[in-house]
Amino acid sequence: MTSMRTHDQHVIDLITDARAKIHIMALIHNQLYRSERFDQIDMESHVHEMVSYLSKVYTNREKLVTPVIRHSNVYLSVTQAIPCALVLNEMISNAFKHAFSEGKEGRIEVSIQRSADDAIIIRVKDDGIGMPDGVDIYRADSLGLKLIRNLVQEQLKGKVQVNRDNGTEFIIEFKILEEEAEDV
Numbered sequence: 001m002t003s004m005r006t007h008d009q010h011v012i013d014l015i016t017d018a019r020a021k022i023h024i025m026a027l028i029h030n031q032l033y034r035s036e037r038f039d040q041i042d043m044e045s046h047v048h049e050m051v052s053y054l055s056k057v058y059t060n061r062e063k064l065v066t067p068v069i070r071h072s073n074v075y076l077s078v079t080q081a082i083p084c085a086l087v088l089n090e091m092i093s094n095a096f097k098h099a100f101s102e103g104k105e106g107r108i109e110v111s112i113q114r115s116a117d118d119a120i121i122i123r124v125k126d127d128g129i130g131m132p133d134g135v136d137i138y139r140a141d142s143l144g145l146k147l148i149r150n151l152v153q154e155q156l157k158g159k160v161q162v163n164r165d166n167g168t169e170f171i172i173e174f175k176i177l178e179e180e181a182e183d184v
């Protein structure tokens with residue numbers, strides 16, 4: 001009976017994750033239709049929508065997680081916005097799902113900034129329990145971390161780093177595509 005329930009919970013978790021991924025893609029499409037410039041996605045408002053959705057999906061009443069979103073003024077082309085949103089989804093979902101155990105309070109901070117040399121720097125930081133020592137983000141075979149690595153390195157041609165002081169902080173850095181950098 002217990003294993004039946006565990007199994008059911010596992011299935012529920014899988015469906016929840018899949019629903020979240022589909023919803024994030026739908027959010028991107030909404031942004032596209034609403035934006036005045038069809039080729040530019042406002043990443044700050046996208047992050048707001050994403051965090052508010054994910055916090056509803058992954059937190060329950062016993063978990064008090066305060067999301068903080070730093071101001072930014074970053075607009076990306078669809079080509080970069082989609083992999084970027086998928087990476088953000090994995091990192092933010094991980095923070096909600098793994099960083100805080102039941103009853104623990106915490107903070108998740110998301111910031112997207114553009115540096116003077118047209119690099120985009122994204123940080124997702126939580127002050128939770130920290131990643132287990134055995135998890136190496138560059139080698140892990142689990143789907144989420146693999147997706148983060150592939151999307152950042154292959155599609156965004158960027159770098160991913162993790163900082164394990166006082167919780168977990170993912171730092172992603174990539175360049176804005178040349179031809180899409182004007183008028184921002």
Ligand SMILES: Nc1ncnc2c1ncn2[C@@H]1O[C@H](COP(=O)(O)OP(=O)(O)OP(=O)(O)O)[C@@H](O)[C@H]1O
Pocket residue numbers: 017090094095097098099126128129130131132135140142143144145146168
């Ligand atoms: N913010 C975090 N805080 C604590 N542990 C984390 C955090 N992010 C990831 N982890 C740990 O790293 C493991 C691997 O993460 P990954 O995203 O690859 O897999 P998952 O979240 O378990 O499953 P999936 O993302 O495929 O649904 C997690 O199972 C968890 O133990």
Ligand SMILES: [Mg+2]
Pocket residue numbers: 090093094144145
């Ligand atoms: Mg994950």
